[in-house]
Amino acid sequence: MQNKIVTKEEWVEARKQFLIKEKEFNKLRDELTKKRQQLPWTKVDKEYIFETDKGQQNFADLFAGKTQLIVYHFMFGPSWKQGCKNCSFVADHYEKSIIHLQQQDISFVTISRAPLQILGDFKKRMGWSFKWVSSLGNDFNFDYDVSFTKEDMKNQVYYNYQKTTFPAEEGPGVSVFYKNTDGNIYHTYSSYSRGLDLLIGAYNYLDIVPKGRNEEGPMSWVRHHDRYKE
Known part of the structure; x- marks a missing residue:
């Protein structure tokens, strides 16, 4: 060219x-x-209990003393042997950002439905240190539209604010929550699909070079960072 x-x-x-x-x-x-x-908020009234490295924690515990919480919905189903390669690509970016976000009154937690031990093994393989908890025992992923039942997948699932077909039982997403001084928690924002581009710094670099993203489909070239040939 x-x-x-x-x-x-x-x-x-x-x-x-x-x-x-x-x-x-x-x-x-x-x-x-x-x-x-400036978007409106909605109150989180449901109680969720997560499996964590520190034992069981409720949703409020995930704020870790902060008023703002970012949750990355990482695609990792209960029976999967490894996490999604595209979500891993995203995680490579936020892994080193979390310490900076914490200085701005933000807690950052990754949530998946895989068992905690499986998550821990994969996190060790990838060399990550971020907080990763399992929602296998609750409806969190279903309530925030990133996990789908087999029955749902026979027809259409609700993802990215619309009914659509989806190729997997798990989808990627990011959700944001705020906790008031009175202890009330509010859901303030969620984004899915191409909305996650904002979290991927490598795409910003690709967008400034002549060949651009140079991909046949979104993230078609991406691999787990320990699976590239070079």
Whole structure:
């Protein structure tokens, strides 16, 4: 591949014109972020008990003294032998970000339906240190539309705010919660599918190189980071 070849002066002029578009995009992104933060909340009334490295914990415990909680819904079904490669790609990005998020009154927890021991074995294999808990004994994943029953999958499942066909019993997603000083917990935001692109720093790098994402389908080239040939 090769784009049009121009002089240095012509290149600078073209770049300056594109910079105008980039600044417009940044302004729109800031506006979208503000509107996201102004979305209404809904109260979490259901009690959830999770299996964790520290024993059983309820949902409030996952806040770990913070008022804000980010949950990554990691695709890892009860009978799976390893976690989803695409979710692993996302996890590689937030693994080193969590310590910084904690400085901004945020707790970050990964939740899957696989048994805790299986999650721990896979986390050790991948070299991760983030908090990963099992929701196998509760309805959390089903209530937040990232796990589906076999009966649901015979027809259409509810995912990304619409009825659709889905190829697996687990789906990826991210959900955000807030805990008031009175102890009440509220669901403030959830995002699925392409909405998770915001969490993937590597895509931002791919988007600035000539070949772009260079993929036949979303994340079709991605592997577990210990399974690349090089």
